[in-house]
Amino acid sequence: MDTTMPTDIDTLCVDTMRTLAMDAVQKANAGHPGTPISMAPVGYELWQNHLNFDPADPAWPNRDRFVLSVGHASMLLYSLLHLTQTVALDAQGKPTNTPTVSLEDIKQFRQLDSRTPGHPENHVTSGVETTTGPLGQGLANSVGMAVAERFLAARFNQEGHALFGHKTYALCGDGCLMEGISYEAAAIAGHLGLGNLCWIYDSNRITIEGSTALATSEDVKARFTAAGWAVAEVMDANDRAALRAELRKFAEGAHGDKPTFILVHSVIAYGAPHKQGTKEAHGEPLGAEEVKLTKRFYGWPEDAQFLVPDGVYAHFAAGIGARGAGLRKAWEARFAAYKAAFPALAAEIEAMLAGGLPAGWDAEIPVFAPDAKGLATRDSSGKVLNAIAARVPWLMGGAADLAPSTKTNLTFGGAGEQEAGSPGGRNMHFGIREHAMGAMVNGMALSKLRAFGSGFLIFSDYMRTPIRLAALMEVPSLFVFTHDSIGVGEDGPTHQPIEQIVSLRAIPNMLVLRPADANEVAEAWRVALRQTHTPTCLILSRQALPTLDRGTYASAAGLARGAYTLIDAPETLMVDGKPAVILIASGSEVALCLSAHKMLTEQGVGTRVVSMPSWALFEQQDEAYRQGVLPDAVTARVTVEMGSTIGWDRYAGPKGVALGMHGFGASSPLKDLLPRFGFTAEAVVEAARRLIKQE
Numbered sequence: 143m144d145t146t147m148p149t150d151i152d153t154l155c156v157d158t159m160r161t162l163a164m165d166a167v168q169k170a171n172a173g174h175p176g177t178p179i180s181m182a183p184v185g186y187e188l189w190q191n192h193l194n195f196d197p198a199d200p201a202w203p204n205r206d207r208f209v210l211s212v213g214h215a216s217m218l219l220y221s222l223l224h225l226t227q228t229v230a231l232d233a234q235g236k237p238t239n240t241p242t243v244s245l246e247d248i249k250q251f252r253q254l255d256s257r258t259p260g261h262p263e264n265h266v267t268s269g270v271e272t273t274t275g276p277l278g279q280g281l282a283n284s285v286g287m288a289v290a291e292r293f294l295a296a297r298f299n300q301e302g303h304a305l306f307g308h309k310t311y312a313l314c315g316d317g318c319l320m321e322g323i324s325y326e327a328a329a330i331a332g333h334l335g336l337g338n339l340c341w342i343y344d345s346n347r348i349t350i351e352g353s354t355a356l357a358t359s360e361d362v363k364a365r366f367t368a369a370g371w372a373v374a375e376v377m378d379a380n381d382r383a384a385l386r387a388e389l390r391k392f393a394e395g396a397h398g399d400k401p402t403f404i405l406v407h408s409v410i411a412y413g414a415p416h417k418q419g420t421k422e423a424h425g426e427p428l429g430a431e432e433v434k435l436t437k438r439f440y441g442w443p444e445d446a447q448f449l450v451p452d453g454v455y456a457h458f459a460a461g462i463g464a465r466g467a468g469l470r471k472a473w474e475a476r477f478a479a480y481k482a483a484f485p486a487l488a489a490e491i492e493a494m495l496a497g498g499l500p501a502g503w504d505a506e507i508p509v510f511a512p513d514a515k516g517l518a519t520r521d522s523s524g525k526v527l528n529a530i531a532a533r534v535p536w537l538m539g540g541a542a543d544l545a546p547s548t549k550t551n552l553t554f555g556g557a558g559e560q561e562a563g564s565p566g567g568r569n570m571h572f573g574i575r576e577h578a579m580g581a582m583v584n585g586m587a588l589s590k591l592r593a594f595g596s597g598f599l600i601f602s603d604y605m606r607t608p609i610r611l612a613a614l615m616e617v618p619s620l621f622v623f624t625h626d627s628i629g630v631g632e633d634g635p636t637h638q639p640i641e642q643i644v645s646l647r648a649i650p651n652m653l654v655l656r657p658a659d660a661n662e663v664a665e666a667w668r669v670a671l672r673q674t675h676t677p678t679c680l681i682l683s684r685q686a687l688p689t690l691d692r693g694t695y696a697s698a699a700g701l702a703r704g705a706y707t708l709i710d711a712p713e714t715l716m717v718d719g720k721p722a723v724i725l726i727a728s729g730s731e732v733a734l735c736l737s738a739h740k741m742l743t744e745q746g747v748g749t750r751v752v753s754m755p756s757w758a759l760f761e762q763q764d765e766a767y768r769q770g771v772l773p774d775a776v777t778a779r780v781t782v783e784m785g786s787t788i789g790w791d792r793y794a795g796p797k798g799v800a801l802g803m804h805g806f807g808a809s810s811p812l813k814d815l816l817p818r819f820g821f822t823a824e825a826v827v828e829a830a831r832r833l834i835k836q837e
């Protein structure tokens with residue numbers, strides 16, 4: 143080791159983190175060196191001396207959570223995962239003997255197939271709690287995680303058996319705090335009294351365009367005080383003792399039920415002689431020469447790269463490693479005792495952690511009797527959700543102030559409200575905060591709850607980013623969207639979704655289900671709950687839809703295959719065993735197609751109706767099944783959905799027609815909107831007949 147190097151082991155560890163970050167970014171010739179460099183002492187202090195995390199088992203259930211909301215500062219997290227020698231988990235979530243981030247991975251920062259992508263991705267790198275990069279998301283994820291911790295404690299902890307009691311930390315920057323989602327998340331965290339939550343704010347007053355003075359002059363401390371947080375300030379990010387004191391206060395519960403906000407002043411890229419404090423240090427490599435000069439400033443060997451000096455791994459192992467292992471083992475012993483004393487509850491916990499469901503979870507899902515008048519799919523959804531939630535104790539969620547409309551209230555005995563004084567409540571009141579709701583649901587899902595958030599489909603736009611991230615993260619978040627078309631009626635174009643369904647379908651790994659009647663709703667919930675790595679958007683109607691007679695029509699179990707033949711042409715009207723025309727629809731338009739089917743049959747046209755609640759599930763079926771439902775030979779096809787027609791042409795085919803919406807709708811009773819926009823059985827019949835004539 144070079145004799146000029148820091149002799150104090152803590153500084154040595156911090157400088158190892160700083161130099162790994164600058165070397166990785168330099169080698170990749172891309173990335174964000176400034177914040178990992180300046181926040182190294184903060185990351186080090188938190189992980190080494192406070193975070194209850196076991197590098198040997200990064201999925202230990204009662205670990206503290208660390209969320210890097212400043213996702214671009216990914217090298218901070220990667221160096222911590224590397225230096226703590228955190229292990230990778232296997233596909234079953236069990237610890238392996240291989241590191242989650244090796245030194246080689248750090249050398250491969252931002253390269254194809256490395257464990258060190260540009261921004262942390264939870265499904266790629268064990269030990270990364272959540273995928274961050276879109277600023278502010280991590281903050282709202284952390285609120286969801288803190289809610290989940292309190293919920294689990296309320297549900298499972300027993301006298302003398304405290305299984306859950308961990309903290310959630312998030313590191314944010316100027317960007318996260320400028321994002322609106324941080325206001326939503328902070329407000330609800332303060333309201334709920336999340337004393338288990340701590341945000342550390344890196345106030346370096348630099349963003350991409352320059353000084354934060356360009357765009358903000360807010361009193362951030364006053365803002366958090368107003369939201370009911372305990373606010374602390376550390377004047378220099380390098381002052382680990384000052385930070386330690388604040389972190390101790392938080393961990394010891396000095397702020398009671400108030401979440402903790404620690405503002406830390408820092409200089410971005412601290413120690414880089416020409417780049418520190420500049421916007422360039424935010425998102426550009428320092429440059430080879432500046433890297434050398436910065437290393438010289440730390441007393442580091444200037445030409446050494448990716449250097450981990452002797453003693454660094456051992457020091458982390460003796461700190462966070464030993465503490466985490468001790469806590470994890472003690473917890474496992476506690477869990478064993480718990481299991482002996484409360485076997486049923488322990489079984490629930492094990493099922494929950496494995497992404498499973500309790501035996502008989504779907505036993506009370508109702509079967510809906512045929513009913514021409516029927517009920518809205520949001521109403522049948524409310525009944526199904528309640529039947530499931532009564533049997534899945536870790537299913538919880540709510541709405542952004544629309545539960546009476548989205549029918550997501552859990553009404554069974556003991557469901558309870560999620561509030562400051564009732565952390566075990568199953569009904570979450572997110573407030574009118576769709577964006578935070580989406581990200582909180584993801585945070586809860588990452589904590590193994592089956593969490594749902596609901597609202598009007600039109601407002602899914604407000605929560606687009608967390609919906610997308612749920613799919614990217616491979617978590618089975620549940621999003622319930624009602625008022626799914628111009629069927630909204632009088633509220634008009636501001637509330638009538640048009641392009642929303644197709645835009646949700648466009649998200650990879652997103653299960654979009656638009657059931658046609660109450661029994662398809664039951665199947666949709668069944669399919670959604672079975673997901674372990676895929677989120678679901680349930681798309682439901684405001685208006686009543688007939689409950690189909692499954693004696694006449696095919697079983698609603700067909701929903702699981704994405705599309706199925708609901709009713710075919712009578713044998714007498716088949717030509718070469720095929721119908722003349724296929725009508726394909728989802729949700730509320732299926733009933734319309736059944737009316738058209740009746741008329742066409744009376745007119746002697748062999749007609750098949752296909753209910754298509756999910757494109758994605760249909761695409762997963764084998765060719766034979768798909769051909770069975772939509773044979774190439776039948777080219778006269780009409781698709782009907784009261785939304786954008788984009789994408790339906792795939793199923794209509796080159797000779798078919800897609801009926802849908804081409805504008806924004808209008809404010810009026812639905813009965814007048816339907817003929818105006820062409821959603822009548824007559825219009826479907828006419829379209830079908832036109833196609834047949836053309837053939």
Ligand SMILES: Cc1ncc(C[n+]2csc(CCOP(=O)(O)OP(=O)(O)O)c2C)c(N)n1
Pocket residue numbers: 174176177212214215275276277278314315316317318321344346347348349350410424
């Ligand atoms: C939602 C969102 N908008 C924009 C960006 C692009 N972006 C990445 S970092 C950044 C500036 C962040 O500044 P700050 O939080 O102060 O980070 P620091 O400069 O301290 O690293 C921006 C605008 C983003 N990642 N997410």
